Amino acid sequence: MDPVELATSCAMPPVLSKSAVAEHPKTLRSAHLKTDTYGVAAVAPYQAMPVAGPVITHHKSSALPVVEPHPELTEEEREARIAEIIGNYMKKLSERTHLHMGYPYNLEFDYGLLEGLTKFSINNLGDPFIESNYGVHSREFEVGVLNWFARLWEIDEEEYWGYITTCGTEGNLHGIYVGRENFPDGVLYASAESHYSVFKAARMYRMQAEKIPTLESGEINYDDLKAALIANRGKPAVLNLNIGTTVKGAVDDVDRVLAVLKETGYTEDKFFIHCDGALFGMMMPFLSRDAPMVTFRKPIGSVSVSGHKFVGAPVPCGVVITRFKYVMALSSDVEYLNSRDATIMGSRNGHAPIYLWYTLTRKGYEGMRRDVERCMRNAHVLKQMLESAGVKTMLNELSNTVVFERPREEAFVRKWQLACEGDIAHVIVMPNITVEKLEDFVADYVQSRARVSIAAAKRVASEAKAAEEDA
Amino acid sequence: MDPVELATSCAMPPVLSKSAVAEHPKTLRSAHLKTDTYGVAAVAPYQAMPVAGPVITHHKSSALPVVEPHPELTEEEREARIAEIIGNYMKKLSERTHLHMGYPYNLEFDYGLLEGLTKFSINNLGDPFIESNYGVHSREFEVGVLNWFARLWEIDEEEYWGYITTCGTEGNLHGIYVGRENFPDGVLYASAESHYSVFKAARMYRMQAEKIPTLESGEINYDDLKAALIANRGKPAVLNLNIGTTVKGAVDDVDRVLAVLKETGYTEDKFFIHCDGALFGMMMPFLSRDAPMVTFRKPIGSVSVSGHKFVGAPVPCGVVITRFKYVMALSSDVEYLNSRDATIMGSRNGHAPIYLWYTLTRKGYEGMRRDVERCMRNAHVLKQMLESAGVKTMLNELSNTVVFERPREEAFVRKWQLACEGDIAHVIVMPNITVEKLEDFVADYVQSRARVSIAAAKRVASEAKAAEEDA
Numbered sequence: 041m042d043p044v045e046l047a048t049s050c051a052m053p054p055v056l057s058k059s060a061v062a063e064h065p066k067t068l069r070s071a072h073l074k075t076d077t078y079g080v081a082a083v084a085p086y087q088a089m090p091v092a093g094p095v096i097t098h099h100k101s102s103a104l105p106v107v108e109p110h111p112e113l114t115e116e117e118r119e120a121r122i123a124e125i126i127g128n129y130m131k132k133l134s135e136r137t138h139l140h141m142g143y144p145y146n147l148e149f150d151y152g153l154l155e156g157l158t159k160f161s162i163n164n165l166g167d168p169f170i171e172s173n174y175g176v177h178s179r180e181f182e183v184g185v186l187n188w189f190a191r192l193w194e195i196d197e198e199e200y201w202g203y204i205t206t207c208g209t210e211g212n213l214h215g216i217y218v219g220r221e222n223f224p225d226g227v228l229y230a231s232a233e234s235h236y237s238v239f240k241a242a243r244m245y246r247m248q249a250e251k252i253p254t255l256e257s258g259e260i261n262y263d264d265l266k267a268a269l270i271a272n273r274g275k276p277a278v279l280n281l282n283i284g285t286t287v288k289g290a291v292d293d294v295d296r297v298l299a300v301l302k303e304t305g306y307t308e309d310k311f312f313i314h315c316d317g318a319l320f321g322m323m324m325p326f327l328s329r330d331a332p333m334v335t336f337r338k339p340i341g342s343v344s345v346s347g348h349k350f351v352g353a354p355v356p357c358g359v360v361i362t363r364f365k366y367v368m369a370l371s372s373d374v375e376y377l378n379s380r381d382a383t384i385m386g387s388r389n390g391h392a393p394i395y396l397w398y399t400l401t402r403k404g405y406e407g408m409r410r411d412v413e414r415c416m417r418n419a420h421v422l423k424q425m426l427e428s429a430g431v432k433t434m435l436n437e438l439s440n441t442v443v444f445e446r447p448r449e450e451a452f453v454r455k456w457q458l459a460c461e462g463d464i465a466h467v468i469v470m471p472n473i474t475v476e477k478l479e480d481f482v483a484d485y486v487q488s489r490a491r492v493s494i495a496a497a498k499r500v501a502s503e504a505k506a507a508e509e510d511a
Numbered sequence: 512m513d514p515v516e517l518a519t520s521c522a523m524p525p526v527l528s529k530s531a532v533a534e535h536p537k538t539l540r541s542a543h544l545k546t547d548t549y550g551v552a553a554v555a556p557y558q559a560m561p562v563a564g565p566v567i568t569h570h571k572s573s574a575l576p577v578v579e580p581h582p583e584l585t586e587e588e589r590e591a592r593i594a595e596i597i598g599n600y601m602k603k604l605s606e607r608t609h610l611h612m613g614y615p616y617n618l619e620f621d622y623g624l625l626e627g628l629t630k631f632s633i634n635n636l637g638d639p640f641i642e643s644n645y646g647v648h649s650r651e652f653e654v655g656v657l658n659w660f661a662r663l664w665e666i667d668e669e670e671y672w673g674y675i676t677t678c679g680t681e682g683n684l685h686g687i688y689v690g691r692e693n694f695p696d697g698v699l700y701a702s703a704e705s706h707y708s709v710f711k712a713a714r715m716y717r718m719q720a721e722k723i724p725t726l727e728s729g730e731i732n733y734d735d736l737k738a739a740l741i742a743n744r745g746k747p748a749v750l751n752l753n754i755g756t757t758v759k760g761a762v763d764d765v766d767r768v769l770a771v772l773k774e775t776g777y778t779e780d781k782f783f784i785h786c787d788g789a790l791f792g793m794m795m796p797f798l799s800r801d802a803p804m805v806t807f808r809k810p811i812g813s814v815s816v817s818g819h820k821f822v823g824a825p826v827p828c829g830v831v832i833t834r835f836k837y838v839m840a841l842s843s844d845v846e847y848l849n850s851r852d853a854t855i856m857g858s859r860n861g862h863a864p865i866y867l868w869y870t871l872t873r874k875g876y877e878g879m880r881r882d883v884e885r886c887m888r889n890a891h892v893l894k895q896m897l898e899s900a901g902v903k904t905m906l907n908e909l910s911n912t913v914v915f916e917r918p919r920e921e922a923f924v925r926k927w928q929l930a931c932e933g934d935i936a937h938v939i940v941m942p943n944i945t946v947e948k949l950e951d952f953v954a955d956y957v958q959s960r961a962r963v964s965i966a967a968a969k970r971v972a973s974e975a976k977a978a979e980e981d982a
Contacts, residue, residue, distance in 0.1 A: 067836035068669040103654035136646030175607030183574035198539040209857035246717040356858035365538035386680035387827035
C-alpha cells in the first residue's frame with residue numbers, strides 16, 4: 041500500500057475530525073503561492089519571495105504523510121515500508137548532491153567518525169562561555185572553534201564574544217541587533233544586493249533602513265552611501281557590509297567605507313559595522329594580503345560566516361564574532377523586559393560545533409588555504425570554458441561565483457539546482473566541484489541553449505509556413 | 512601530546528599574531544561573567560541570565576582547541592589523537608545522558624536507520640511549501656509533519672501555514688512577530704513565568720510589553736491580566752499564553768483568557784494569541800478532553816512546540832503553526848525593506864523534519880498517547896516518593912514537572928543536571944525516566960540533604976566548642 045493511501049485510509053482518533061475547522065472566512069494557502077515572472081517559473085533563488093501572489097501550480101512541495109499503524113499491515117511490513125521510504129529518499133539525496141552547482145554549500149565532507157553522535161541530544165542552550173546545567177553539550181568544541189575564528193579575524197580571546205549560529209541569517213540578525221542595541225536610533229545602511237535577511241532584520245527591529253544602490257560588480261555604491269550618510273547626519277550608522285554578495289559574490293570594500301565614514305564626520309562612537317561574510321568571509325583570509333581584509337584591527341563591530349558553506353556540514357550553521365564590549369549592551373536591564381541573554385536562539389544545535397571543529401582540525405589552516413586556492417582557480421576555469429563556448433560571464437576578482445545568462449530551460453535549472461535572479465544564474469565553485477563536473481555542466485548548458493535556439497528558429501519557420509499557406 | 516599544548520605550540524600563520532588586537536580600551540570577557548546569588552552558583556536554568564556581572568570562576572566552559580598539523584606528529588598519530596578525543600567525548604555524552612533529570616528533553620530515541628543521513632547537507636531554506644532550487648532538502652517530510660500537527664490542533668490543511676523551527680525560541684519569535692505584523696501597535700501580554708524568549712521578542716521587536724503576575728501555580732493571574740487589558744484599551748493585544756511554563760509546568764487557561772478578552776471588550780479583530788506549547792503543548796492533546804484544549808477551533812493565532820522535547824531528537828527543533836491569513840501580513844510590501852519571506856531563519860535544518868516524521872510514524876498516535884500517560888503517572892510516583900521521604904513538592908495537575916526544594920549541594924545539582932530557579936528545582940519526568948531511575952534519584956537526594964544537615968549541625972557544634980574554649 042502506498043504511504044499516501046495508507047495515511048488517508050487510517051484517520052487519526054476523533055480529536056482530529058475533518059469538520060474541526062474554525063469558522064473564519066477561509067484564506068487558502070494554495071490559492072496564494074508565488075509570482076511568476078521572466079517567462080520561467082519564479083523560484084526565488086534564496087526564497088526571499090512573497091508568500092502571496094498569483095497562483096502557480098508547480099514547485100509546490102509534496103508531503104509524505106506520517107503513517108499511522110494500520111490493521112492491514114503487520115509491524116514487520118510497516119517497518120519494511122518505512123525503511124523503503126528512507127532508502128529511496130537517500131538515493132534521491134545522493135543524486136541531488138551529485139548534480140548540485142548553484143548554492144554556496146560545500147557538499148564534500150566525511151564525518152564518518154562522528155556518525156554515532158546522532159544517538160545524543162546535544163544542546164548548547166544559551167551562552168557558549170557559561171555552562172548551563174544540561175550536561176549533554178559540546179561547549180568545549182564550540183569555544184575551540186570560536187577561538188580559532190577569533191584568531192582568524194584578529195581579536196584577542198578575552199575581548200571577543202560570539203557563538204555558533206543556526207545559519208547565516210542568524211549571524212546577520214545578531215550582528216544588526218547588537219548594532220541597534222548599541223545605537224538605538226541608528227539607521228541601517230546596506231546595499232540593494234545584500235542578503236534578504238538584512239532588510240528582514242530592519243523590519244523585525246523597527247529600524248530606519250537605507251537601501252544603497254550598487255555598482256555593476258554588485259559592490260555598494262560608495263557615492264550613494266556617502267550621500268545617504270550625509271542626509272541622515274545626526275543619527276548613528278549601523279552598516280551591513282557584504283563580504284561576497286549572495287548573487288554576484290561582490291565584496292564591499294571595508295577600507296573605502298571607513299574612509300567615507302571619516303569624510304562624512306562619523307567618528308568611531310557613531311557607527312557599527314557588521315560584515316556579512318556568509319561564504320566569502322571564510323575564504324578571504326586565505327587569499328593574498330592584497331585583498332581588503334576583514335579584521336578586528338579595524339573598527340568593525342561584528343563578522344558572521346556560515347559553517348555549512350565553505351567548511352561544509354550536514355546541518356546549516358554559522359559563526360558570529362563581535363566585541364565583548366558591544367554584547368554587554370544586550371545585558372542592560374530593561375525594567376519591563378528583563379530579557380538579558382545574548383544569543384538569538386535559545387536551544388542551540390550541539391552537533392554543529394563538532395562538525396566545524398573536526399573539519400578545521402583535520403584540514404588545518406594549510407588545508408583550508410589549498411581548498412580556497414583550488415576553488416578560485418576552478419572558478420576561472422569555468423569562466424574560460426563558458427566564454428570559449430560563446431557564453432557571456434561575469435566573475436568578480438575576489439569571488440568564486442561565476443555569473444552567466446539564465447538558462448531558458450527550467451528543467452536544466454532544476455537539474456543542476458542553479459540559483460537564478462532575474463535574467464542571471466550563477467555557479468558557485470565550491471571544493472566539491474571538480475573540473476570534470478564543470479566540463480559536464482558546460483557541455484550540458486551549451487546543448488540546452490542549442491535546443492532553445494533551434495526551437496525558436498523552428499517557431500519562426502512554422503509561422504512563415506503558416507503565413508505562406510494563408511497567402 | 513595534549514591537544515591544548517599542541518595547539519598552543521603550533522601557532523597559526525602570520526595573520527594570526529598575538530599583537531593583532533584593536534587598540535580600544537579593553538573589555539575582558541572573563542572579568543564579566545555571571546551573578547552569584549542564593550549562596551550557590553547561579554547557573555541560569557535556561558541561561559536567561561545577564562552576560563555581565565560579578566566574576567565567578569566556575570562554570571566557565573573549557574575549550575578544545577582546533578589542532579593544527581604538527582611536525583612532531585605523523586598523520587596517523589594525529590588521526591588517532593582526534594579519534595581518541597571524539598571517543599572520550601562520546602563516553603562523556605553517554606554518562607551525562609544517563610544521569611539527566613532536569614530539562615524537558617526526551618533522551619530516549621533510536622534513529623539508527625537514519626544515521627547515513629549525516630552524509631548529506633540537507634537544507635530546507637525558505638518556505639516549506641514552495642521548493643527552492645536546492646535539491647538536497649526534506650520538504651516532503653516537513654510538510655508531512657506539519658500536516659500531522661495541523662490535524663492535532665484542528666486546522667484545515669489549506670488554512671494553516673507553518674514550518675519546522677530550530678528551537679522553541681524560534682517558535683515564540685515567529686508567533687509574536689506574526690502577531691505584531693498583524694497588529695503593529697499591539698501590546699504584548701505575557702505572564703512573569705513565561706519563557707525568557709517572550710520578553711526577548713518584545714525587546715527585539717520594540718513592542719510595549721506587560722509582564723503579568725502569576726498565581727501560586729505559575730498560571731497567569733487573570734485579574735491582573737484583565738486590569739492590564741483595561742488600562743491599555745484602545746490598543747490591540749498580542750498575548751503569549753504558556754501551555755506549560757518552563758519552571759513549574761503551569762498551563763494558562765485559554766478559555767478563561769478568551770473570557771477576559773470578551774469582558775474587556777476586545778473583539779477577535781483586536782487580539783492575537785500565541786500559545787507557547789514548548790513541552791506540554793505536545794502532551795496536552797493526548798490527555799482526557801477535560802483539559803482546556805489548545806485548538807484552532809478557538810480564535811487563537813499560533814501554536815508552537817519543541818521537537819527535541821517530548822518527541823525527542825538529536826538536534827533542537829520545533830514546530831510552529833499559524834493561520835495562513837495571518838502570515839500573509841509578513842509578505843506585505845514595505846518599500847524601503849522589501850523583505851518578504853515568512854520564516855525567521857533562512858537556511859533551515861533538513862534533518863529535523865525527518866527525525867520528527869520517523870518518530871511520529873513509528874510510534875503513531877497511540878504510541879504518543881502511551882508515552883504521555885506513562886510520564887504523567889511517573890510524575891505522580893516521583894511526587895509521592897519525595898513526599899513519603901519528607902520532601903515538600905509541587906505538581907500541577909496538567910504537568911509532568913515535579914517542583915521541590917533546591918538541593919544545597921551544587922555537585923548534586925550538576926550530577927543530575929537539575930534546572931534550578933531561585934530556591935526551587937525541578938525534575939521533568941520524560942519518557943526516558945523510568946521508575947528505577949527515579950528511585951535512584953530520590954535516594955541520592957535524601958542522602959545529599961542528610962549530608963547538608965549533618966554539616967550544618969556540625970558547624971553549630973564546633974562553634975559551641977570554640978565558644979566553650981574561649982570562655
